[in-house]
Amino acid sequence: MLNPRPTSPELHVNLDALIANYSWFCAQAPNSKTGVALKANAYGIGMDAVGPALLEAGCTVFFVAHISEGVRLRRLLGSAPLIYVLHGAATGEVEVMLAHRLYPVLNSRPQIALWRNDGAGAPAALHVDTGMNRTGLPFAELPETKFDELNLQMIMSHLACAATPEHPLNEIQRDRFLQVTRQFPGIAASFCNSAGVLLGDEYHFDLTRIGIGLFGASPLHASLPPPPLTPVARIQAPIIQLKTVSKSETVGYGGTFCAPGAMQIAILAYGYADGLPRSVGATSFGWVGKTPTSILGRVSMDLTVVDVSQVKKPLEIGDHIEFLGPDLDAFAQSCNGEAYEILTSISPRVKRVYKREAS
Numbered sequence: 001m002l003n004p005r006p007t008s009p010e011l012h013v014n015l016d017a018l019i020a021n022y023s024w025f026c027a028q029a030p031n032s033k034t035g036v037a038l039k040a041n042a043y044g045i046g047m048d049a050v051g052p053a054l055l056e057a058g059c060t061v062f063f064v065a066h067i068s069e070g071v072r073l074r075r076l077l078g079s080a081p082l083i084y085v086l087h088g089a090a091t092g093e094v095e096v097m098l099a100h101r102l103y104p105v106l107n108s109r110p111q112i113a114l115w116r117n118d119g120a121g122a123p124a125a126l127h128v129d130t131g132m133n134r135t136g137l138p139f140a141e142l143p144e145t146k147f148d149e150l151n152l153q154m155i156m157s158h159l160a161c162a163a164t165p166e167h168p169l170n171e172i173q174r175d176r177f178l179q180v181t182r183q184f185p186g187i188a189a190s191f192c193n194s195a196g197v198l199l200g201d202e203y204h205f206d207l208t209r210i211g212i213g214l215f216g217a218s219p220l221h222a223s224l225p226p227p228p229l230t231p232v233a234r235i236q237a238p239i240i241q242l243k244t245v246s247k248s249e250t251v252g253y254g255g256t257f258c259a260p261g262a263m264q265i266a267i268l269a270y271g272y273a274d275g276l277p278r279s280v281g282a283t284s285f286g287w288v289g290k291t292p293t294s295i296l297g298r299v300s301m302d303l304t305v306v307d308v309s310q311v312k313k314p315l316e317i318g319d320h321i322e323f324l325g326p327d328l329d330a331f332a333q334s335c336n337g338e339a340y341e342i343l344t345s346i347s348p349r350v351k352r353v354y355k356r357e358a359s
């Protein structure tokens, strides 16, 4: 008999939950504009749906990492919103940036020189590194750097330790950033990612850059209580086979899991090639409703086996086991990872399904 039930995993995205999270961040920094960071295909969730949904919700400032992401976002959003490219401009990219009205974030003296020479006076942002030692013009180079003939629209810096509010580097960076803003009076200042917003008013400045929080993950260190965000994304991994194993049988490659007794197992069409980390451990769960199902043995490329012995309702081929959702942060921790990594690892072959589900 033909089996019409799904045999591929799907990522279900609730765009209303995304907008609720965006609004929550807007409310935390009511005197600032709330911009969003949609790099890496909007953290794996899908820029094509996420970008327009945020535009419709009133967002007017967008950040991406790569110029190609900026070009794609400009096509999706039309001409009105501001789009900043965090990695800045390189030789050979200036024309594309100008043609799509993408504003580079200038991170170094060579980038500043390039934009001054080739940028035709078009707007740009300046990123000053106040202590993260990643991108940005080093704070120490500020006094001897010339900013003439630049049309700077925004000054930014990025916090290294905002996930840990009591970390002393937060205040050190903020003090340095305050000095930077004094050198550029009247130019919009942007300092906070999702976690930074939670540090309080004195960190907010004019424009925030929200990423992970939009997708319902806590931006804070795992030891801290999470802010009240709404889960946005869940994986539905379909069951493609059901089996019983007896005591002492093993499951999967290498026979790493040995059944302590008779068990009901479900074989899922969901593996590491879909973005399920191989490091997922015995403390990670998929869910059937509120019933946890633990992963047995090694994750394969396209398949994973879970223990469904505790599931009360009779399962059928094509039913699904859910991953992420309200469990995203715990799931990430159980893989020794972060929600950032879990989301951006969801592979392109996982179909994205978008819904508006006001809760």
Ligand SMILES: *Cc1c(COP(=O)(O)O)cnc(C)c1O
Pocket (backbone or CB within 6 Å): 037, 039, 086, 158, 192, 193, 194, 195, 209, 210, 211, 212, 213, 219
């Ligand atoms: C990714 C990124 C953000 C957003 O960070 P989240 O922690 O996801 O909120 C903000 N600013 C810069 C420079 C970034 O690279």
